[in-house]
Amino acid sequence: MKTPLITVETLFEDLTMPSPTDPPLEWFPWRVAGDPSLMRLTADKDAMTTRRDRSRDPAREPGLVNPQRYAGGLMPLSGFPTLLGAPLAFTPADLRAAAVDVALVGLTVDDNPVVGARFAANTMRALRDWMGYPAGGTDNVTGVDFSSLVICDYGNIASLANQGERSLEEIHAVLSEILDAGSVPVGVGGCHVQSYGFITALARKHGPKQFALLHVDAHNDTYLHDYGRAVHNGSLFRVAVELGLIEGRDLVQVGLRGQGQDAAGIRWMREHGLRSHFQAEVHVRGWDEVLRTVLSELKGRRVYLSFDMDGIDPSYARGVGTQDPDGLTASQAMQLVRAVAIHNEIVAADFMEYNPFMDDAHQTTGVLMDRLIRTLLSGIAARKQGITDPFFVDPQRIDHGVPAS
Numbered sequence: 001m002k003t004p005l006i007t008v009e010t011l012f013e014d015l016t017m018p019s020p021t022d023p024p025l026e027w028f029p030w031r032v033a034g035d036p037s038l039m040r041l042t043a044d045k046d047a048m049t050t051r052r053d054r055s056r057d058p059a060r061e062p063g064l065v066n067p068q069r070y071a072g073g074l075m076p077l078s079g080f081p082t083l084l085g086a087p088l089a090f091t092p093a094d095l096r097a098a099a100v101d102v103a104l105v106g107l108t109v110d111d112n113p114v115v116g117a118r119f120a121a122n123t124m125r126a127l128r129d130w131m132g133y134p135a136g137g138t139d140n141v142t143g144v145d146f147s148s149l150v151i152c153d154y155g156n157i158a159s160l161a162n163q164g165e166r167s168l169e170e171i172h173a174v175l176s177e178i179l180d181a182g183s184v185p186v187g188v189g190g191c192h193v194q195s196y197g198f199i200t201a202l203a204r205k206h207g208p209k210q211f212a213l214l215h216v217d218a219h220n221d222t223y224l225h226d227y228g229r230a231v232h233n234g235s236l237f238r239v240a241v242e243l244g245l246i247e248g249r250d251l252v253q254v255g256l257r258g259q260g261q262d263a264a265g266i267r268w269m270r271e272h273g274l275r276s277h278f279q280a281e282v283h284v285r286g287w288d289e290v291l292r293t294v295l296s297e298l299k300g301r302r303v304y305l306s307f308d309m310d311g312i313d314p315s316y317a318r319g320v321g322t323q324d325p326d327g328l329t330a331s332q333a334m335q336l337v338r339a340v341a342i343h344n345e346i347v348a349a350d351f352m353e354y355n356p357f358m359d360d361a362h363q364t365t366g367v368l369m370d371r372l373i374r375t376l377l378s379g380i381a382a383r384k385q386g387i388t389d390p391f392f393v394d395p396q397r398i399d400h401g402v403p404a405s
């Protein structure tokens with residue numbers, strides 16, 4: 001027998017707050033009489049996201065601002081910590097003037113049961129890691145250095161504490177600024193609900209269903225009931241499909257496993273054509289075959305890469321909000337990111353669900369996320385340089401110093 005599925009249309013009717021003791025409604029001033037789905041907000045609700053008046057700032061030419069004192073150095077021990085040690089951009093005019101390829105932007109929404117992801121972006125700026133700045137470094141598979149890309153740190157996007165959906169509107173706004181300036185936004189930190197703001201901004205920019213989404217995660221994020229909210233860390237992709245923002249078959253999922261994969265959820269995923277790659281498929285077919293299938297499903301599409309760090313096995317990345325054993329290896333994750341960045345036009349990316357409070361003292365998960373971001377950038381640079389093979393390897397990295405004759 002088929003269980004009826006809850007849809008976005010019926011979701012709100014389903015949300016009622018039982019009040020067995022029947023208190024006066026005015027004792028709960030956030031409630032709206034007669035409409036349990038609405039929440040009243042105070043008049044200063046936008047104070048956190050109102051833009052600062054810049055009219056009295058010193059005049060300057062638009063462009064990137066490098067805040068560093070030294071020509072080289074050791075992040076974060078000298079100068080000012082920024083994402084990848086990149087120079088700063090403050091406005092869309094800065095992005096345009098510098099023709100920024102990739103705008104790194106910090107994300108701070110954090111409504112996981114295990115909180116901490118809101119501090120991930122600032123942790124990444126101050127990572128205890130022996131990487132020099134300015135950002136660059138060579139991918140030691142392709143041999144490609146991404147210093148040919150113009151990158152910047154565009155600061156953090158504000159979030160309203162514990163107001164997940166309201167915060168998505170600000171993410172949509174800042175993402176739209178970046179996209180309209182012709183830059184690729186790469187979000188760093190926070191929890192996965194934020195990807196909904198990426199999807200709406202991409203749908204505005206390119207049109208609904210005009211891009212594919214590579215979703216790396218232990219969890220399908222296509223169930224509606226949770227948290228008492230319509231759009232949350234577990235529902236965002238389902239809402240995006242049901243509202244027609246993305247086509248089901250353009251949602252390619254990798255790393256699925258663990259808790260919460262119930263029959264009704266899987267039926268919904270299949271009925272809507274999602275390309276859901278469970279870890280069980282990797283066990284049976286092998287990683288190489290699954291990766292090739294993923295790339296064939298994305299062929300020719302603009303791609304938004306949404307990377308939940310819990311897609312990786314906790315033995316490599318335990319600093320996450322929700323860990324599940326039996327995930328991707330660090331090596332597979334880097335290969336996937338490198339391959340898709342060479343194979344497809346990346347129009348946006350995010351790396352989310354890193355919880356620095358749950359990381360080890362060496363910040364192993366943070367360092368891996370840093371390397372995934374660098375791998376993405378070198379993949380984008382490799383594609384710009386004309387490399388087309390997603391499995392390209394620099395011959396000097398595999399000949400052990402003995403060139404093939």
Ligand SMILES: [Mn+2]
Nearest residue numbers: 218219308310
């Ligand atoms: Mn997840």
